[in-house]
Amino acid sequence: MNIAIDGPAGAGKSTVAQKVAGQLEYVYIDTGAMYRALAWGVSHEQLPISDESAVSALLKNNKIGLVRQAGRQRVFWNDIDVTDQIRSTEVSQYASIVASYGPVREQMLVLQRQLAEQGNVVMDGRDIGTHVLPDAEVKIFLTASSRERAERRWKELREKGTETDLAELEKEIEERDRRDTQREVAPLRQAEDAVLVDTTGMSIEQVVDHILQICERTGESAK
Ligand code: CDP
Numbered sequence: 288m289n290i291a292i293d294g295p296a297g298a299g300k301s302t303v304a305q306k307v308a309g310q311l312e313y314v315y316i317d318t319g320a321m322y323r324a325l326a327w328g329v330s331h332e333q334l335p336i337s338d339e340s341a342v343s344a345l346l347k348n349n350k351i352g353l354v355r356q357a358g359r360q361r362v363f364w365n366d367i368d369v370t371d372q373i374r375s376t377e378v379s380q381y382a383s384i385v386a387s388y389g390p391v392r393e394q395m396l397v398l399q400r401q402l403a404e405q406g407n408v409v410m411d412g413r414d415i416g417t418h419v420l421p422d423a424e425v426k427i428f429l430t431a432s433s434r435e436r437a438e439r440r441w442k443e444l445r446e447k448g449t450e451t452d453l454a455e456l457e458k459e460i461e462e463r464d465r466r467d468t469q470r471e472v473a474p475l476r477q478a479e480d481a482v483l484v485d486t487t488g489m490s491i492e493q494v495v496d497h498i499l500q501i502c503e504r505t506g507e508s509a510k
């Protein structure tokens with residue numbers, strides 16, 4: 288069984304997907320980290336972010352790695368560990384710009400399908416249920432109000448020692464959501480056969496339990 292989890296920024300996709308994968312002993316694949324790694328590469332190489340063909344060539348000529356180390360996912364750009372650096376605000380905005388380029392998405396699609404080839408994966412992103420794994424047995428569209436999503440990010444950053452402005456954070460998230468839903472290639476949208484889970488007011492454990500129940504029901508009905 289493959290599980291696709293899509294939704295807007297801060298909906299809880301990566302946290303929940305990792306826990307679901309852990310419970311089911313599936314492989315977790317964070318496709319957002321791949322776009323973030325490319326965005327980091329663009330910034331590192333000081334390429335103009337608006338140059339679609341240069342960004343696409345950069346992806347072609349470099350290697351993005353998702354590696355599990357000590358139970359945690361680490362992200363590599365060639366042999367540079369960029370796991371922490373790709374979470375900055377600048378990289379987040381850059382990621383949603385490079386993600387709007389068709390030739391970039393075409394290459395990512397090939398890489399992501401290769402990663403899911405062996406099956407039993409939980410993959411999260413924006414277009415997993417609609418484009419990357421359209422045949423996934425379980426499709427979840429995870430969301431929450433933009434205020435709650437911004438608050439979650441704000442708390443997360445504060446725990447890491449970074450104080451940010453909540454209103455500013457909410458504006459950044461909304462801007463990225465707008466770019467992700469309005470782009471022409473593989474925009475963020477709920478697949479027709481995805482289950483909508485609005486997590487506003489829900490704890491991580493509640494969301495994980497809810498998704499595990501959906502997986503269980505799907506597994507039962509496939510028997
Ligand atoms: O991957 P995505 O951007 O969708 O969200 P995330 O990075 O998994 O979650 C953003 C933050 O919200 C993390 O700090 C989670 O611990 C937190 N979270 C939460 O407080 N309640 C939930 N139901 C889900 C996530």
Ligand code: CDP
Nearest residue numbers: 296297318319320322382383386412413414
């Ligand atoms: O964690 P958060 O939800 O904030 O973002 P992410 O999942 O790490 O993704 C970063 C950016 O990559 C998103 O804003 C999207 O523009 C892009 N992305 C995408 O277009 N398609 C995917 N399957 C995953 C991410």
